[in-house]
Amino acid sequence: MEEKKSYERYHRQMILKGFGEAGQQKLAGAKVLVIGAGGLGCPALLYLAAAGVGVLGVMDDDVVALHNLHRQPVYQMEDIGKPKAQRVTVFLQQLNPDILVIPYTERLTSAIALEIINGFDIIIDGTDNFSSRYLINDACVLLNKPLVSGAVSQYEGQLSIFNAPRKGEEAVNYRDLFPEPPAAGEVLSCAEAGVLGVLPGIIGTMQAAETIKLIAGIGQPLVNRLYIFNALNNQGYEMIIQKRKGSGSLIPSSAETFRQTDYEWLCDHGANPFDISVERFDECLKSGKARVIDVREYGEEPAAPEFDHEHIPLSQLRTNFKMNGADMVLFFCQSGIRSTQAARWMTDTYGNGKMVYSLQGGILNYKKQHE
């Protein structure tokens, strides 16, 4: 009887050439974690639940707000103020009682991410901020989990699959595309820039489609590709992502280091204790007492002929950095994020005996100020 009912429920996709009963069984055996039950997560969850994905995890620590409803129509007026993960779980279990939906209402942090993500086969990123995006990416790299990533802004959406096998290519991740989080103010969020309500509906539904393709082994999923959709002119743009030199060094080297990484801090370095302004940086140079180190990878542009410095890429700092008599160490990189990591590493390793600084905004900011 149960089998007959499930045959009826999934009949229209089971008769598909290339999908069939085998595809349905693969979905039933799959475990998918959707992080963020908002504009992207809700449509992804709806279609994955409807399609019969056996176990769905939903992670979101937010509650439903009125300004969510224009793009998250799975929620009702009466849900306002209630936890999203719980409300969407109720909805999905009513839609399909044959699957298991697990809500996680806690905030995603590096302390708990690995444990939760490890229980699933495929991860869907539907979050709305960079700290979560880098955290999820790094966790998926460490655990070798395929990541179906979607993001929206205004009238455009981006879609990619990271950490998944593709014949003849090395798997890439978010850091191969965008190695470091943007500095505060470099990229506007939807709260600042706005978003057309139906757009995350389209991109989130495409994330569900890509996930189903990965699980069932059909079609050409967007592995190592970035697809961009513009809702205003219906133009799509697809590009190939290759492994970026040195990108691996940006990811914590072990589960232990990952757990200790504060992603919110990394992505919002407004109160960075190591930061010094370009002006102060110049004063330190003039004093003649500073040791200056470029921690970018070899070959990165632009070069910095303006002042004498050593070059030790962040990836080699642990092995190649030798302490000397200098009282002051100035790190710099492209935009100030890796140099902050270097400064923090040095303080953690050698204590607070020296003055350790990171050039705020990196060499790009330096050149801009000296134009």
Place this chain on the structure above:
Amino acid sequence: MNVKIILFGQLSDIAGGDSLVLEAVTDTNELQQRLLQQYPALAASKYIIAVDKQLVQENTRLHENNSIALLPPFSGG
């Protein structure tokens, strides 16, 4: 040589359109400098460059009719 540039996200707001053509540009470094002169607000924007739908990581020589795309990261969900 002339290259066509497609702009995504807020980069198209800065440039006032979603595509533009640059004349006599030899490589991606020069392309960035020229765009920065034309649109100084680009200095405060993060983006990556694709040439003929391939992500480029270092200065890349350009050829006639190359299609360039400038893509910012999106965080919204």
